[in-house]
Amino acid sequence: MYEYTDRKNRTLADRIDDAAERRPAPHGSEQDRATAQALLADMLQAAAKHSITLDALDMVTDLPGGCYRAVTRSSDLGARINTAAERRPTHGDTERDKAAATALLADMLQAAAKHGITLDTFDWVADLPSTCYRAVARHRELADRINDVSERRRTPSTEEEKAAATALLADMLQAAAQHGINLDALDWVTDLPGGCLAAVTSKLRTRAVQWATAS
Numbered sequence: 001m002y003e004y005t006d007r008k009n010r011t012l013a014d015r016i017d018d019a020a021e022r023r024p025a026p027h028g029s030e031q032d033r034a035t036a037q038a039l040l041a042d043m044l045q046a047a048a049k050h051s052i053t054l055d056a057l058d059m060v061t062d063l064p065g066g067c068y069r070a071v072t073r074s075s076d077l078g079a080r081i082n083t084a085a086e087r088r089p090t091h092g093d094t095e096r097d098k099a100a101a102t103a104l105l106a107d108m109l110q111a112a113a114k115h116g117i118t119l120d121t122f123d124w125v126a127d128l129p130s131t132c133y134r135a136v137a138r139h140r141e142l143a144d145r146i147n148d149v150s151e152r153r154r155t156p157s158t159e160e161e162k163a164a165a166t167a168l169l170a171d172m173l174q175a176a177a178q179h180g181i182n183l184d185a186l187d188w189v190t191d192l193p194g195g196c197l198a199a200v201t202s203k204l205r206t207r208a209v210q211w212a213t214a215s
Contacts, residue, residue, distance in 0.1 A: 001038065002045040007055050012037050012044075015054070015064035022065065036068040043067065073123070077109075078102050080119075080129035087130065101133040108132065138187070142169050145183075145193040157197060161204055165197040172196065 005011055010018070016037045040063065044054055057063045073080065081102045085094060105128065109119055122128040138145070143166045150157040157165070169192065173183055186192045 002041040002048075004041075004044055004054055006058070012040050012054075012064075016040060016068055019062070019065040019068040032072050033068070036064075036071040039071060040064055040067040077105050077119075077129070081105060081133055084127070084130040084133040097133065097137045101129070101136040104136060105129055105132040142166050142173075142183075142193070145169070146197055149191070149194045149197045152194075153197075157201060158204075161197065161201050164204065165193070165200040168200055169193055169196040 003012070006015065013033075016033050019036070020033055043063065047053070047057065054063065078098070081098050084101070085098050108128065112118070112122070119128065143162070146162050146165045146169065149165075150162055172192065176182070176186070183192065
């Protein structure tokens with residue numbers, strides 16, 4: 001294996017260990033570190049043919065970190081889903097959502113494999129783990145969908161407004177179901193939960209102003 005010691009007298013194994021320790025929640029194993037070290041060594045050996053060393057690369061990129069992330073990022077689908085979940089606010093049954101998203105991701109990748117497409121391929125064009133997590137999480141209770149909308153608004157909604165919006169959303173979806181339309185279909189074309197909350201908020205606050213004027 002290609003051997004190299006950088007200008008700070010660190011070996012390739014040291015550099016990979018450093019990269020592993022910089023990860024917020026390391027999921028990598030000792031085998032992952034060994035694989036990343038071998039990958040780094042081979043890449044540096046190729047670079048050496050162009051008179052490029054790790055010291056030179058350190059000036060422009062974190063190659064050890066990149067090697068370690070490349071090895072570990074797709075080794076555990078559950079870890080990829082956990083990472084996606086950590087980027088979203090926590091609502092509902094997160095553990096159930098993560099388990100469902102991991103299963104969805106696994107099934108989608110199994111289907112993609114028939115076409116020669118892997119998670120590494122997807123990573124170039126889309127964040128499939130996050131997409132799976134969001135797709136699962138958005139199927140939560142209607143109240144959670146209304147809460148999500150409320151948190152995106154500059155002015156927080158009251159509990160009364162959110163309860164009224166949830167009831168309105170439920171009734172509108174019941175009417176839509178008679179036409180074979182569900183919330184998933186509506187999500188492609190409009191933000192119905194957001195519309196319900198906005199309509200209710202406007203109605204209740206207008207009523208509050210009228211009562212205040214009348215009194």
